[in-house]
Amino acid sequence: NAGVTQTPKFQVLKTGQSMTLQCAQDMNHNSMYWYRQDPGMGLRLIYYSASEGTTDKGEVPNGYNVSRLNKREFSLRLESAAPSQTSVYFCASSGLVEQFFGPGTRLTVL
């Protein structure tokens, strides 16, 4: 039982490049989330998926897209990376209420 896994752990991009962050959970949770965390800003919700087949915008969705591929997987795509997207990205899943987080992806955009 791996919980929530994320790949990659680290990534450096140049401005304008694209990439997809992968997230998978093996807890049979319906809800999945993408957050970014910046110093002094706390966790900010980018997108979430309440169930397979649905996605909704969170607090800071601009510059991102998501895909809920199936119940297990929820990916986050940066189509044209910008330096302002330098951050730590966390994926999370939840069953009834409690959230479980992945280890994070540390992304730097130059």
Add this chain to the structure above:
Amino acid sequence: RKEVEQDPGPFNVPEGATVAFNCTYSNSASQSFFWYRQDCRKEPKLLMSVYSSGNEDGRFTAQLNRASQYISLLIRDSKLSDSATYLCVVNMGGSYIPTFGRGTSLIVHP
């Protein structure tokens, strides 16, 4: 006014001290309350849920005051390993989106 507010600290305490954090929330319809712990450069992890009757887990005690809309976390006999950021999380009933505070930093020194 932010939905969930915490004193960012840092709270700097010696080993063995007792320390308490408060967290206030603005939405009186909130139904679920949690404390998460986040170590430096790691993912948040659930520390404990907060129940109306209060709950205790070893050296940690959590309390909920619905009338004043705050929750608290008390740590007794602080250990060096308690050094971390403590996140207050509030969830409205029926909502898929927990609301996170920005966290309170605790530093326990020898």
